[in-house]
Amino acid sequence: MEENNYEFTFTGYEFADEKGIGNGKVVKVPEKINYKQALKNTTIWTSTVIFDVEELGKELIDMPNVRRGQDTATWWKVLKTGVIAYGLNESLSLYRRSNNTLSSNKIKALKRTWNLYRNVEKLSFFTSLYNFCCYCLNAVKRRV
Numbered sequence: 001m002e003e004n005n006y007e008f009t010f011t012g013y014e015f016a017d018e019k020g021i022g023n024g025k026v027v028k029v030p031e032k033i034n035y036k037q038a039l040k041n042t043t044i045w046t047s048t049v050i051f052d053v054e055e056l057g058k059e060l061i062d063m064p065n066v067r068r069g070q071d072t073a074t075w076w077k078v079l080k081t082g083v084i085a086y087g088l089n090e091s092l093s094l095y096r097r098s099n100n101t102l103s104s105n106k107i108k109a110l111k112r113t114w115n116l117y118r119n120v121e122k123l124s125f126f127t128s129l130y131n132f133c134c135y136c137l138n139a140v141k142r143r144v
Helices: 035-040 070-080 106-120 125-143
Strands: 008-016 022-027 085-096
Touching: 008 070, 022 085, 035 070, 035 125, 070 085, 070 106, 106 125
Parallel strands: 008 085
Antiparallel strands: 008 022
């Protein structure tokens, strides 16, 4: 980050079971992602994010007041200012997924993302629909 003057970075990660044992499914991340790209691909995982708070300021990275999806709403809030997020395509973290958790419920995840498009980002119906379809395709690709 320091060498390249990056303000927002994230890395790849591997899915793991309830015991934290990696299952070999590694999520590859893009070299960089901007706001419009991030709307279509929620590949940034919270535990891999690093912000340069001195450059961005704490106010910009304060999470929006939404019930669910605060992390994604925060990435979009920062990216909307023109900041680029830079990805390191190395698996440096395990994403442990358990049954009956918020992240394991795909219907709730779909509703949460739709809500972010419409009620947080205030995107039009058709722009939301386009991004939502891309989000769904990318989510499936990430898990296959």
